[in-house]
Amino acid sequence: MYRYDEFDQQLVNERVAQFRGQVGRRLSGELTEDEFKPLRLMNGVYLQLHAYMLRIAVPYGTLSSKQLRMLAHVGRKYDRGYGHFTTRQNLQFNWPALKDMPDLLAELASVEMHAIQTSGNCIRNVTSDQYAGAAKNEIEDPRIVSEIIRQWSTFHPEFSFLPRKFKIAVSGTPDDRAAIRVHDIGIQIVQNGKGEIGYEIYVGGGLGRTPMIGKKIAGFVPKEDLLAYLEAVMRVYNMYGRRDNIYKARIKILVHEIGVEEMTRQVEAEFAELRKAGALHLPQEEVARIEAYFRPPSHENLPDDSAELNKAVLADRGFANWVKSNVAQHKVPGYAIVNISLKPIGGVPGDCTSDQMDAVADIAEKYSFDELRVTHEQNLTLAHVRKKDLHAVYELLKAHDLATPNIGLITDQIACPGLDYCALANARSIPLAQQISERFADIERQHEIGELKINTSGCINACGHHHVGHIGILGVDKKGVEYYQVTLGGAADEKTAIGDIVGRAFTEDEVVDAIETIVTTYIGVRQNGERFIDTYRRVGIDPFKESLYETH
Amino acid sequence: MKLIRNGTFVEDDFITVGDGDQLPDGAAIVSLERWQAERETLRARNAPIGVRLQSGQEPGAIADDLDRIDLVALEFPVYRNGRAYSYARLLRERYGFKGEVRAVGNVLRDQFQFMIRCGFDALEVTDNITPEIWAENAGSFSLFYQPSADGKETVLSLRQRLAARAQEKATA
Ligand code: HEM
Ligand code: SF4
Numbered sequence: 001m002y003r004y005d006e007f008d009q010q011l012v013n014e015r016v017a018q019f020r021g022q023v024g025r026r027l028s029g030e031l032t033e034d035e036f037k038p039l040r041l042m043n044g045v046y047l048q049l050h051a052y053m054l055r056i057a058v059p060y061g062t063l064s065s066k067q068l069r070m071l072a073h074v075g076r077k078y079d080r081g082y083g084h085f086t087t088r089q090n091l092q093f094n095w096p097a098l099k100d101m102p103d104l105l106a107e108l109a110s111v112e113m114h115a116i117q118t119s120g121n122c123i124r125n126v127t128s129d130q131y132a133g134a135a136k137n138e139i140e141d142p143r144i145v146s147e148i149i150r151q152w153s154t155f156h157p158e159f160s161f162l163p164r165k166f167k168i169a170v171s172g173t174p175d176d177r178a179a180i181r182v183h184d185i186g187i188q189i190v191q192n193g194k195g196e197i198g199y200e201i202y203v204g205g206g207l208g209r210t211p212m213i214g215k216k217i218a219g220f221v222p223k224e225d226l227l228a229y230l231e232a233v234m235r236v237y238n239m240y241g242r243r244d245n246i247y248k249a250r251i252k253i254l255v256h257e258i259g260v261e262e263m264t265r266q267v268e269a270e271f272a273e274l275r276k277a278g279a280l281h282l283p284q285e286e287v288a289r290i291e292a293y294f295r296p297p298s299h300e301n302l303p304d305d306s307a308e309l310n311k312a313v314l315a316d317r318g319f320a321n322w323v324k325s326n327v328a329q330h331k332v333p334g335y336a337i338v339n340i341s342l343k344p345i346g347g348v349p350g351d352c353t354s355d356q357m358d359a360v361a362d363i364a365e366k367y368s369f370d371e372l373r374v375t376h377e378q379n380l381t382l383a384h385v386r387k388k389d390l391h392a393v394y395e396l397l398k399a400h401d402l403a404t405p406n407i408g409l410i411t412d413q414i415a416c417p418g419l420d421y422c423a424l425a426n427a428r429s430i431p432l433a434q435q436i437s438e439r440f441a442d443i444e445r446q447h448e449i450g451e452l453k454i455n456t457s458g459c460i461n462a463c464g465h466h467h468v469g470h471i472g473i474l475g476v477d478k479k480g481v482e483y484y485q486v487t488l489g490g491a492a493d494e495k496t497a498i499g500d501i502v503g504r505a506f507t508e509d510e511v512v513d514a515i516e517t518i519v520t521t522y523i524g525v526r527q528n529g530e531r532f533i534d535t536y537r538r539v540g541i542d543p544f545k546e547s548l549y550e551t552h
Numbered sequence: 553m554k555l556i557r558n559g560t561f562v563e564d565d566f567i568t569v570g571d572g573d574q575l576p577d578g579a580a581i582v583s584l585e586r587w588q589a590e591r592e593t594l595r596a597r598n599a600p601i602g603v604r605l606q607s608g609q610e611p612g613a614i615a616d617d618l619d620r621i622d623l624v625a626l627e628f629p630v631y632r633n634g635r636a637y638s639y640a641r642l643l644r645e646r647y648g649f650k651g652e653v654r655a656v657g658n659v660l661r662d663q664f665q666f667m668i669r670c671g672f673d674a675l676e677v678t679d680n681i682t683p684e685i686w687a688e689n690a691g692s693f694s695l696f697y698q699p700s701a702d703g704k705e706t707v708l709s710l711r712q713r714l715a716a717r718a719q720e721k722a723t724a
Contacts (some may be wrong), residue, residue, distance in 0.1 A: 007707045018692045036633065039662060121632065151697045151707070157669035158641055159633025159701065238638045239610065273646060279699035283717070286708055440681050 001062055001292045002147050011154070012109045015116055019043050020102035027099060029048065039174050042160075044102060044115030044120075049423050052284035053091045053276045054101065055118040056108060060128035060146035061089035061374040065361040068372065070111045071356035076452065078104050082353040087414055087465060088167070089127050089374040090118055094421065116154060122151035123234070127169045129177045134297060134383040136331045137368075139189045140197050140210035140282050141294045145226065148282065148290060152227050155509060159234050163241035163249035167206075168235070179376060181205045181214040181469060181493035184251045185233060197210045198222050203233060203263065204255030207462035211498045212252040213262040217267060223287065225271075228280040230391050232270035236263070253314050270324035284434045295371040298385055302334025306387035321443055327390065336387050338368070338379040340397060341404040341412060345441045346434050350378035357447040359400040367393050377414060377453075377491070379407065406498040410454060410519070411437045419482075420460030427475025427482035427508075432456055440519075449519055452532040455490070468492035470533045471518060472499040483540060484511040487520070487543055489536045500541050503549050514548055523546040556686060557652070557674040565601055566623060567614075577606055583679045584609045587617070595620050602662035604656065611643045618649050626672075628657035637670045644671035646652040671701030 004012070014313075019039075026036040033047075040046075044055040044281045063071075071091055075083045078100050079093040096104060108114060126149050129135065129141045131173045147169060153159070159166070169183040180186025186202035191296075199341030205214030238256075242248045255263045273282060290482055311539065313320045316478050330338040340360060342347050346536040349472055360380060364372040366391050368382035375381055383520050385393055397403040418429030420458070431457055442447055455469030459476075466472035472487035481485070482491045526535045536544075555564045568581040587594060594601055595617065602623030603614055614621060624643055626636035643649040643720035655667050662675040665716065667675060673714060677686075681713075696704050 005711070007695050007710060011693060011697075011707075014693050014695075021688075038660070042662070121634075154697050155666075155693060158637040158699055159634070159665040160666055161637065161663075235638050239635055243607070243633050243635075277645065283708070283712070283714065455582055532586070 001064055002143070002290065002466070008151075009109075009112070012114045012116070012541075013110070015114065016102065016105045016109050019105060023098060023102050033490060036148050038120075039541050040116075041120040043054050043101075043105070044118035045098070046119060047056065048094070048417075048421050049263055050449065051095050051099050051423070052101075053421075054096050054104070054115060055086070056091045056093070056113060056115050057087055057115075057118045057125040058091060059150050060090050060132070060143050061096050061130055061376075061511070062132070062143060063372055063374065064111075065365040065372070067111045068111055068357050068361040068364070070113065072361070073181040074104055074107060075357065081355075082351055083357070085350045085352060085374050087132075087279055087350075087376050087378060087380050087463070088125060089376055090125060091374070094539040098193075118518070119165075120160070121164050121166075123149075123156060123162075123166045123168065124200055126150055127167070127178055127183075127376055129171055129173060130375040130381040131177060131328065131337055131383065131402075132172060132373070133294060133337075134330050134332075134337050135173045136329055136532070137174060138172045138331065141169040141190050141291075142178070142187075143294050144186065144198070144287070144291050145189070147293075148227070148287070149230065151207045152230070152280075156234075159238060162234075162238055163243050163358055164246065164251075166237075166251070168230075174494060176492075176494040177375075177495075179465075179468070179496070181494075181496035182207055182211075182465075182492055183214065185230065192220055193211070196222070199226055199229075201229065201233070203267075204252040204260075205496070206250050206252040207246055207465055208250070209222045209255075209460040210250075210252065210426075211462070211467040212256060213496050213498065214252075215255060215263075217260065217264045222284045225275055225280075226275040227282055229267075231269050231280055232267050232274055236266045236407045239477070240266075254501075259277050260301040265534045290492045296332075298386065299335060300386070302332075302386065302388075304333035304387075306334065306390075308388040316391070318398075318403075318405065318443075319391060321447060322403055323390065324447065325405045326403075326407045330384065334387055334541050336385050336390060338382040338385045338390070338393060339375070339407040340382065340402050341406055342379050342402075343406060343412050343437070345411060345437050345483065347437070348430050348524050349413055349433055352380075356400050356402055359396065360402065363393055363396050377412065379412070380399055405443055406446055408451045408453070410440045410447060410452045413437065413456065414469070415456040416462075416464030418456075418464075422458060422463075424461060425475060426477035427458050427484060429456045429458040429464055431477065432473065432508070432511065434485070436515055439512050439516065447465055450529070454515070465492065466490070467498045468497065470536070476505055478505070482508055484508070486511070488515060488541055489533065491533055502541060503545055517547050518544055554677050554679055554681060555654075555674060556677060559686070559690065560652075561683060566600070568604065569623075577647045577686075579622070582624065584613060587614065591617070602654075603651070605636075605639065607633050609641050611647060611649075615647050618647055618651075621630075621649075621651060623652040623654060624649065625654040625656045628655060628659055631658045631660045631663060637666065638681075640667070640670040640672050661685055664690045665692055669696070669702045669704065688711045 022039045078096045158414045167180040169180045170187040171178045172189045182205040188200040201218040202214030326339045373381040415429040415433035419425040455465045456473040457464035457466040468490040490499030566579040579600035593596040600622040
């Protein structure tokens, strides 16, 4: 894992000092809420429906046990004993008091954490693959370039007042777990014919009211030029992105309006200049310095097959289900990747108590080289667990209600905060996700249904990524009544697709039944155990329309 | 309005003139439109001349005249509109402009340091800004990750120097 050096640490400390002064001026009344707003937004402090909310950056989703324990402590001391992991691998506290924020941030700084650029119209926290360093077909650990980007983008003087927020995601494997095609910039690590590593660049993806899939504008940017290339994209966006309408201000609209060829041309022209100037050329020694932090941990030499594991799978049905859905293949023999579900039946997706955080920190310390990951699907990942330890890890997780065997299944949902926290909501999201979770609680049935992602947003801003859910649910408002519009066929992986609207919206009373009908229809037409999304791609929307809207 | 130039509060020696107004004898700042309309006369004038660019008017429009222009004022219509940061860097780094680059419009204290880094050497600020406020905000951060127009040493370069020194010691 990356460790701050004296320079990284000093910058974060200076930021805490600066914000302490700003909060002091707000509390003394020297600053009005209006004047304070741009300042708090530079520090991840939002004003929600009921209170201030603090969003803490988890760079590319990687945490040490020590950092997670600090988050647990902060949750107890300054909040109500829990936090919320977000779709951008961050952590939010919903109830801290403004007066406590400087102390809270100082405590975080002591474990190399901060809330810098988790809000505002700047380059946000870079997100990446939760299986980094453990995935079988990885070309290069995506955290290396993510860390390089984190440093370059931190307090970037030119790009701190962009037309809109800006999100970058990196994937190091051909199968994309970081949803790079729905980001402002998506970076796919690739290898060329000469064995050199470089970057494929997508721009202009995004969700919100105008969902768009990112367009490829470069096939191979060499490593040493990555920052010059990114700076070129950012400069074109900063100069030409629209600023007249916040709904048209994301880079996706610029790319859409000028076209991908023109966008590519402008970026290439700017890139040529920046490259010639040379200041952003990335020296090999610096790449090597950062690479060293992400060297694989010292895995043991183990046989791939574990007798302990095989025995436990036969003996414990619950464990067998958990292994099937929550455990993924590791590149090193004898090791596995463990996903920890933060989606207990009937729970709030992404919520995690301080006690649970402490428990996960202990497990990670003992069984997974002292580190863990946050996923953009709002779960946690232990990236390096010995197969023979899986059952012990399962038992420990189970004791803290963290062993729900539903990763990738119908109850592993993404839901935005919705009407419970957000003034913009048309409809409730969390209670609906909870109802769906209760309806499909039977774990055997979930496994029978197989991989199926349901994403819910309470309004068109799409914080819950409904466009890219295999089933997407969007809260709409019709004359003051909550309705839910359903889409099918969305995906955020390497075959990214925006879902198709299935038909008229459903009332709150109808929507869970509608999901049930969609599932039953799928089971009826699926062939050879294909996934929901593959069935949908094969048969299209018609069978679902028919069963949902046929007149009885 | 107060003017801060290279960190010092100074009297503004330039007069910003409207498009229909008569030019003063001394230093003047005109709009891009006026510059383009009266280019020959303005170039020939015997007093310092500045051009004010609005958001959306790129410095490329005056690139060929920068040899004659003494000052470029870049407008921030609202603090949230950050286009002029790019314009300032282009003026300094691409076009090699050595004259004054002045920030005008909605210039807030929290942006002082970003502006300086992008190559602004003069800022027009509201009257409540004092030398103390300036000092506090212009130096909030003492380290920088990115190369920019101010030529400040980057963290990367500091690291490399440290590493080189460590190596020298090791081999000495
Ligand atoms: C108080 C109201 C809101 C709440 C509670 C809320 C909540 C959230 C949360 C928790 C996330 C994940 C955050 C992260 O870690 O970075 C998010 C992301 C997002 N929000 Fe909101 N949001 C609100 C308002 C808005 C508004 C006004 C817009 C658009 C105009 C918006 C658009 C989005 C988008 C597009 C994403 C990210 C999806 C993506 O591109 O990955 N949100 N929101
Ligand atoms: S999608 Fe809408 S309702 Fe949900 S959090 Fe975002 S803005 Fe609020």
